[in-house]
Amino acid sequence: MEKLVQALVNGVIFGAPYSLLALGLVLVYKGSRVFNFAQGEFGTVGAFVTLLLQSHVPLLLAVIGGVISGAVMGLATERFVVQPLFDAPKVTLLVATAAVALGAIALQLAIGDAEIRTLRPLVSGDAFVIANVPVLWQQLLIILALAGLALVLWLFFTRTDLGLAVLAASQEPTATNLVGISVRKISALVWGMAALLGAVAGVLVAPVAQLTPGFGTSGLLIFGFVAAVVGGMTSLPGAVLGGILVGMVQAFTALYVQDISWVSDQITSPELVALFVVLVGVLAVRPAGLLGKEA
Amino acid sequence: MAVADAAIDRSHNTSTAWVSRGAVWVVLALLVLVLPLQLENFHAQRWSLAVIYAMAALSLNVLIGYAGQISLGHQGFLGVGAFMSAYMVSAHGQTFWAGVVVAAAVTAMASLVMGLVALRVRGLYLALVTLVFGRMAQETLFNLKIFGKGAGVEAPRPEAFATDHAFYYLCLIALALVLYADWRFTKSKAGRAVTAVRENEQVAASYAIPVAQYKLLAFVLSGVFVGVAGALYAHRITRIEPQSLDFPLALFLIIVTVVGGLRSRTGVVVWTVGFTLLPEYLADTFGSNAPFISQAVGAALLVVILVFYPGGIGQLIRPVTRWLGGGPFKRDDEGGFVEEGVRGRP
Numbered sequence: 066m067e068k069l070v071q072a073l074v075n076g077v078i079f080g081a082p083y084s085l086l087a088l089g090l091v092l093v094y095k096g097s098r099v100f101n102f103a104q105g106e107f108g109t110v111g112a113f114v115t116l117l118l119q120s121h122v123p124l125l126l127a128v129i130g131g132v133i134s135g136a137v138m139g140l141a142t143e144r145f146v147v148q149p150l151f152d153a154p155k156v157t158l159l160v161a162t163a164a165v166a167l168g169a170i171a172l173q174l175a176i177g178d179a180e181i182r183t184l185r186p187l188v189s190g191d192a193f194v195i196a197n198v199p200v201l202w203q204q205l206l207i208i209l210a211l212a213g214l215a216l217v218l219w220l221f222f223t224r225t226d227l228g229l230a231v232l233a234a235s236q237e238p239t240a241t242n243l244v245g246i247s248v249r250k251i252s253a254l255v256w257g258m259a260a261l262l263g264a265v266a267g268v269l270v271a272p273v274a275q276l277t278p279g280f281g282t283s284g285l286l287i288f289g290f291v292a293a294v295v296g297g298m299t300s301l302p303g304a305v306l307g308g309i310l311v312g313m314v315q316a317f318t319a320l321y322v323q324d325i326s327w328v329s330d331q332i333t334s335p336e337l338v339a340l341f342v343v344l345v346g347v348l349a350v351r352p353a354g355l356l357g358k359e360a
Numbered sequence: 361m362a363v364a365d366a367a368i369d370r371s372h373n374t375s376t377a378w379v380s381r382g383a384v385w386v387v388l389a390l391l392v393l394v395l396p397l398q399l400e401n402f403h404a405q406r407w408s409l410a411v412i413y414a415m416a417a418l419s420l421n422v423l424i425g426y427a428g429q430i431s432l433g434h435q436g437f438l439g440v441g442a443f444m445s446a447y448m449v450s451a452h453g454q455t456f457w458a459g460v461v462v463a464a465a466v467t468a469m470a471s472l473v474m475g476l477v478a479l480r481v482r483g484l485y486l487a488l489v490t491l492v493f494g495r496m497a498q499e500t501l502f503n504l505k506i507f508g509k510g511a512g513v514e515a516p517r518p519e520a521f522a523t524d525h526a527f528y529y530l531c532l533i534a535l536a537l538v539l540y541a542d543w544r545f546t547k548s549k550a551g552r553a554v555t556a557v558r559e560n561e562q563v564a565a566s567y568a569i570p571v572a573q574y575k576l577l578a579f580v581l582s583g584v585f586v587g588v589a590g591a592l593y594a595h596r597i598t599r600i601e602p603q604s605l606d607f608p609l610a611l612f613l614i615i616v617t618v619v620g621g622l623r624s625r626t627g628v629v630v631w632t633v634g635f636t637l638l639p640e641y642l643a644d645t646f647g648s649n650a651p652f653i654s655q656a657v658g659a660a661l662l663v664v665i666l667v668f669y670p671g672g673i674g675q676l677i678r679p680v681t682r683w684l685g686g687g688p689f690k691r692d693d694e695g696g697f698v699e700e701g702v703r704g705r706p
Contacts, residue, residue: 100484102611149667155484156430160618161666163611168659175656283607287495294488333510334499341496345489348481 070196072316078200080312081208085266086281086289087296087304088214089259094298095235096255098155102162103142104289105281106169107260108267111135112276113173115268116184124185132264138169139260143253166282173278186272207269214262215305222301231255291340295347297357306355314339372688381684396528404524405596410636411531412592415538417617417632418625419585422542424614425622426551427578428558429478430487433494435609437583439502441467441590442600446515447507449595456518456595464587471583475576494610502602512601515594531592535629538585542625545581554578619665620673626681627674 086104093101115131122130146161153161188202222228233241234251242248267281274280288311296307318336322328328335347355371377396404416438423429431437444466445459454462474493478486503510521530545551553574556564561571594600616635621627635658642657669676683689 100487146663146667150670153666153670156424156614156622157618157666157670159430159484159487160615161663163615164659164662164666167611167615167655167662171655171659287491287607290488291492294485298485331505332500333503334496337492337496337499341489341492344492345477345481348485348489349477352481352485 067196068320071198072320073313074195074198074200075316075319076313077208077309078198078204078312079315080292080309081204081211082266082270082285082308083288083292083311084211084305084308085207085214085262085269086285087292087308088211088218088301089262089266090289090293091296091298091301091304092218092255092259092262094293096231096259097147097235097252099147099158099162100155100290101259102159102282102286103139103165103169104259104263105267105284105286106166106279107135107139107263107281108265108270108285109173109276109279109281110138110169111264111267112184112271112281113176115271116182116276117176119185124187128187128268131268132261135264135267136257136261139256139263140253142260143256147252147256148249166279170279170282180277182276184268184271184276187269201273203269203272207273210265210269211305211308214265215301218301227254288340291344294354295344297351297354299358300354300356303354303356310343310355311340314343372683372686381686384684392532397525401524404528406637406640407633408524408528408531408592408596410633411528411535412589412596413613413616413636414629414632415535415589415592416586416613417620417628418538418542419582419589420613420617421620421622421625421628422545422578422582422585424617426546426554426558427575427582429475429575429578430484430614431474431490431582432487432610432614433490433492433497434586434613435605435607436490436494436497436501437467437471437586438590438593438609438613439497439600439602439605440470441587442515442594442605443502443507443513443590444587445591446513446594446600449516450514451506456516456591459515459595460588460591463591464584467587467590468580468583471579471586472576475579478575478579479572491607491610494605495607498602498605498607502605507602510602512599513594515598515600517595517598527596531596534588534592538588539625539629541581542585550574550577615662618672619662621671621675624672624674624678627672627677630677631673 086108089104089107090101093099093104111131111134113131114134115127118127118130121127142162142165146165147158150158150161186201186203187206190202191199192202192205193200222232230241230246231251231254233244234246234248238248241251263281266285270285271280274284289308292307292311293304294307295310296303296305315336318339322335322339332338351357396407416434419437420431420434423431441463445456445463448454448459448462449456474490477489481489501507507513517527518530521527553564553569554577556567556569557571557574564574565571612635616632617628619635620629620631639655639658665672665676679689
């Protein structure tokens with residue numbers, strides 16, 4: 066029983082960062098049908114800017130600076146990479162965003178070589194202990210941020226005209242332009258919001274992870290994508306659900322499968338095998354993801 | 361208008377033009393075949409790697425360019441070939457040649473299985489499945505007990521091609537075979553069928569093209585190419601380890617394929633070789649700042665090429681390749697995208 070609670074708690078802790086990242090990925094996909102490979106780097110850049118600022122200004126200001134820098138990077142990506150390639154095949158856009166990520170990693174390498182750093186957490190120490198699993202304040206903060214941002218996004222899309230305009234632009238760009246909504250401006254807005262989400266994920270996760278150049282891409286991005294796709298690439302609640310699900314798969318494999326001696330004797334990282342099976346399984350049964358629909 | 365121009369302008373077909381064409385061909389041949397002999401071993405090593413990557417990129421070109429299926433886990437397939445060949449040679453005492461054949465066969469089979477997934481999971485969703493497959497291959501498959509649990513497998517070179525220079529020529533021969541197979545494929549009924557399936561499955565099916573079979577065929581062909589590349593990859597450094605088959609390698613492969621120019625053999629090969637060698641030689645020049653410079657230059661170059669030449673390097677150098685093939689030296693008039701490529705909607 067305790068083991069089960071442990072796995073569930075760990076699942077949420079592991080999964081919350083993936084959900085945050087997946088929200089940004091889904092937002093961009095809704096807005097411009099692009100798989101954005103730069104999403105992880107919006108976070109890493111934010112974290113690195115925070116790192117540079119934190120010795121000069123109060124930590125909270127440094128974090129805000131980091132988030133803003135990530136958002137600015139997102140807007141720049143939209144303006145200089147996505148806009149010019151508006152009519153290009155989707156794989157070209159995918160490659161272009163990957164190039165943005167590679168360039169960002171190169172910049173981080175230039176600033177802070179390959180050294181492993183840690184960012185100071187906003188709030189340090191343990192919040193509480195459940196079933197012998199200590200939950201850090203920072204981890205709780207990530208979960209709260211996820212819940213808050215998901216709520217804000219939900220309100221944005223269901224209660225505001227601007228949210229409706231974003232949905233319209235994603236479904237029928239030509240008609241949207243005709244009724245006087247600028248699809249280009251909407252695209253910039255969506256990328257800015259997504260980058261903001263990515264940057265929040267980066268600055269919040271970096272203190273509980275190892276901050277190395279490209280950590281957002283190598284550590285988070287793949288799982289964020291799995292979360293987004295399993296949840297349904299067009300569904301924001303799906304992104305949150307998918308992230309938690311991916312976290313659960315990792316936590317349960319770590320607690321229940323890793324210890325089987327045959328498994329640990331034969332293979333390493335069984336959680337990736339489990340994740341692959343879950344991904345293919347979900348897509349085989351529901352090709353549009355758990356909560357996804359064509360919209 | 362274009363017809364009239366072609367009727368008047370015959371300057372590309374004069375004997376002078378053919379002499380200069382021949383001269384360029386000779387220079388190219390010298391560059392590829394003779395220059396490495398004059399250079400030290402490590403240059404030949406680098407050039408072999410570039411040629412091997414070119415084969416892997418051509419394999420990816422079959423999938424993305426011809427069949428319209430995105431693979432983000434191609435390093436996984438490269439690794440399957442590499443580990444199978446190394447395993448056959450070092451654990452079963454087979455010859456290198458048997459290793460290559462087994463590598464090609466097993467990789468083709470693995471690729472076929474991915475093709476079966478692709479029959480149901482489409483577009484960017486498939487890209488994600490391959491992405492996770494690649495990551496899993498690197499961290500789990502290649503760490504299996506029979507593959508040394510992460511320690512890697514020895515992969516000695518065949519005796520006749522033991523030196524770095526000889527191995528380079530072996531890679532060149534393999535690349536030539538892959539290019540020939542690719543060329544014949546695109547000229548065959550199967551090649552046209554795969555193109556038709558990429559453009560529109562319903563229309564293809566209405567012309568009695570068995571859609572699923574041709575999709576799977578593309579996966580098998582791609583698997584054979586990358587399997588051979590993988591075997592050479594392992595034996596080049598005489599030892600294969602899982603760490604080298606990471607996600608950045610998959611990104612590298614997809615980048616060189618797309619920037620090289622989908623469906624442009626020359627573009628893909630030229631750019632893969634260029635993009636492999638450029639960072640290495642930049643590193644020689646700039647020393648410690650090399651990783652930053654090569655990556656930053658690479659990324660910037662990438663965006664610039666994609667924005668101004670969406671058809672990639674293949675589009676950029678088409679006047680030259682057309683001229684070398686006996687045609688006139690002029691740009692494509694249509695500009696922009698040659699064809700609509702992989703569609704976004706899954």
